[in-house]
Amino acid sequence: MAAAVTLAQAGVKVTVLESGLVPGGRARRVRSEGQELDNGQHILVGAYGELLRLMRLAGVPQDAVLRLPLELRYADGFALRALWLPAPLGLLGGLAFAGKLSWSERVGAIRFMLTLRKRNFVLDRDSTVSALLDEHRQNGRIGHYLWRPLCVSALNTLPEQASARVFATALRDSLAGEAGASDLLLPRVDLSKLFPEPAAEFVRSNGGEIRTETLVRDLDSLRNEYARVILAVGPHQLKPFADVLGDVPEFDYQPIYTCYLQYPETVKLPFPMLGLAEGLVQWAFDRGALTGEKGRIACVISAQGDHQQMTQDELAATCHRELARALRHLPEPRWSRVIGEKRATVACTPNRPRIGPETRVPGLLLAGDYTDAEYPPTLEAAVRSGVRAARLALGTQ
Numbered sequence: 001m002a003a004a005v006t007l008a009q010a011g012v013k014v015t016v017l018e019s020g021l022v023p024g025g026r027a028r029r030v031r032s033e034g035q036e037l038d039n040g041q042h043i044l045v046g047a048y049g050e051l052l053r054l055m056r057l058a059g060v061p062q063d064a065v066l067r068l069p070l071e072l073r074y075a076d077g078f079a080l081r082a083l084w085l086p087a088p089l090g091l092l093g094g095l096a097f098a099g100k101l102s103w104s105e106r107v108g109a110i111r112f113m114l115t116l117r118k119r120n121f122v123l124d125r126d127s128t129v130s131a132l133l134d135e136h137r138q139n140g141r142i143g144h145y146l147w148r149p150l151c152v153s154a155l156n157t158l159p160e161q162a163s164a165r166v167f168a169t170a171l172r173d174s175l176a177g178e179a180g181a182s183d184l185l186l187p188r189v190d191l192s193k194l195f196p197e198p199a200a201e202f203v204r205s206n207g208g209e210i211r212t213e214t215l216v217r218d219l220d221s222l223r224n225e226y227a228r229v230i231l232a233v234g235p236h237q238l239k240p241f242a243d244v245l246g247d248v249p250e251f252d253y254q255p256i257y258t259c260y261l262q263y264p265e266t267v268k269l270p271f272p273m274l275g276l277a278e279g280l281v282q283w284a285f286d287r288g289a290l291t292g293e294k295g296r297i298a299c300v301i302s303a304q305g306d307h308q309q310m311t312q313d314e315l316a317a318t319c320h321r322e323l324a325r326a327l328r329h330l331p332e333p334r335w336s337r338v339i340g341e342k343r344a345t346v347a348c349t350p351n352r353p354r355i356g357p358e359t360r361v362p363g364l365l366l367a368g369d370y371t372d373a374e375y376p377p378t379l380e381a382a383v384r385s386g387v388r389a390a391r392l393a394l395g396t397q
Contacts, residue, residue, distance in 0.1 A: 001199040002386030003230050003367050003393075004208065005054055010394055014208035015226070016200070019215045024196035025232075026344060027379060032337050038191045039339050041258045041285050041298040043273070046183035047173040048380040050387055051195070058198035064189050066272065066290060070094070070175070070182040074275035075326035078145045082175075082182055091175045091182065105142045112136045113176065121172035122165075126350040129159035129167045149275065149282060150175075152302050155348040155376045156254045163350045166376050186272055188290050219244050223363060228393040232367040232386060235355065236343055246360055249353035251370065255308060256344035257301040259319040260287075261333040265294035269327075279322040280307050280315075297323065302344075312338040345377035346370045357389045365389040 001023055004014045022028050030039045044051065044065060055064070070082040070091070078100040083093035092110050095101075101109075115136065123132075129151045133139045138147055148159050154170040155162045174182045187194050200210045216222065219241055222229050231241070238248045259281075269286035276284060281299045288294035299319040301307050307315055316336035324330040346352065346369075354373055356366030367389040369381035 001196050001203075002050070002054055002383040003232060003390040004203045004386075005058060005199045006387050006390035007393065008203045008206040008208050009057065010390075011206075012208075012394070013206075014203055016203065016208070016210045017214045017216055017222075018210065018212045021212055022192055022196065023200055023210065023212070024192055025234075025382075026341055027191045027194075027382075028196055029190040029192035030339070032339065035260075035335075035337060036190070037260055037337060037339065038187075038258070038298075040191075040256050040341055040344065041283075041300050042187065042191060042379060044185035044187070044379065045174050045181070046185065047177050047181040048185070048378075048383075051380050051383040052185075054199070054383060054387075055195055058195065058202045060193075060195060060198050064187065064194055065185040066188050068184045068186070068272075070184060071271070072146065072149070072275060073271045073273070074145065074277050076100075076277050078275075078277065080146060100145070101141055105140055108137055109142045109146070112138050113171070116168055116171060117176055121168040121176065123168055126163055126165045128350065129155075129162040129164050132164040132167070133159065145275075145277065152282060154378065156256060156302050156345040157348040158303050161347065161349050163348055163352065165350070166348050166374070169374055170376050184273065186285070186290055190291070219364065223361070228363050228365070230365045230367050230386075230389045230393060232389070234343060234368065235346060235370050238355075238366075244359075244361060244364070245355075249355055251353055252347035252349070253343040254303050254345050254347050255340060255342045256303075257307060257315065257338060257340045259299040259301075259316050260337045260339075261297045261299065261316065261320055261323070262335045263295040263297065263331060263333050267295045267297070267330065269297065274326070276322055276326055279318070279325075280305065281319055281322045284323060284326075299323065308342075312340075348376050357385065357392060363393075365392055 004016050007014045027042055073079045080094050080098040082090040095106050095109050133143050133147055151159045151162050151167055235251045242248050268288055272286050272289045274284045280301050283300045285298040287296040287298055315338050356371035367385045369377040371385045372381040375381040
């Protein structure tokens with residue numbers, strides 16, 4: 001959709017062929033057992049410049065997201081809030097006042113960020129995030145509450161496997177970025193309304209067409225019909241086209257599970273986004289505070305883990321149990337839904353495979369978060385890849 005909007009803005013009459021019922025890929029609204037839910041609980045940060053630009057272009061209202069200064073608040077009392085100061089002073093000031101950390105841990109974390117900043121957040125060699133944290137003595141409580149959760153949230157890969165270079169890039173653009181780059185932007189509408197639906201309307205209003213429930217099996221016929229073709233699918237969906245694309249590298253994947261728990265309308269979290277420091281659930285989101293779905297809590301579990309072996313009922317029961325420990329006096333949920341994206345992202349490991357955006361076939365381009373060599377597999381990377389492919393199609397990049 002980012003590619004389509006970029007082309008439509010340039011005056012190109014775009015045709016979008018979407019195999020699903022609605023556009024949006026892994027960030028869209030779905031219907032599950034009579035309930036309309038997002039197929040994952042995503043958040044944005046202020047550093048997502050391309051996504052925010054395209055949202056404005058497509059006419060998404062500003063109040064579609066709740067913008068908050070970076071604040072990581074946990075149910076066990078740990079809290080870190082960036083101060084309203086120029087980067088990196090905002091984060092460094094927040095670290096200085098963070099609770100549950102010893103003074104030496106606070107100073108060590110500040111020194112860690114300053115060291116990375118001195119290197120322009122460029123590492124001479126890649127390693128794992130765990131190795132990077134060990135090297136700078138950041139694997140204590142500061143690692144438990146800050147660096148490891150940020151790694152899993154941004155890279156969707158466990159620190160023991162995740163790329164330190166990509167992690168440094170994520171820190172550069174968010175915590176050490178421009179004013180507002182580290183702000184949390186929590187969606188107040190469902191993911192389809194956040195971008196795919198306004199993007200589709202923008203394309204239509206500029207003479208384009210959106211065809212849903214249209215499965216593409218033959219690239220040759222498309223290439224004969226259209227001047228340029230952008231293939232914007234997950235890397236596992238490239239295999240059927242290997243005869244056209246050539247060798248498609250083997251990617252490893254990481255899941256994201258979102259468990260929705262519906263409680264009585266009076267149930268709410270003390271903060272719209274609450275961290276859980278122990279157990280499976282990493283973050284819980286108060287959908288009542290964000291989208292008006294009162295009493296509905298979304299529990300997020302990113303990256304691989306033991307939860308992948310659980311049934312949906314077992315996972316929902318575990319999420320409720322962990323929330324109950326954190327909130328106390330929590331009643332049983334009225335209903336629950338688990339949505340698991342088993343291939344939510346490629347594994348963001350050192351020296352991960354690369355493919356695209358250009359292919360060996362003239363006029364055939366690839367778009368997808370996995371085509372970005374520098375950025376972690378996020379919504380921003382997906383949007384950047386679409387814009388990049390569109391500009392290549394236009395000959396402007």
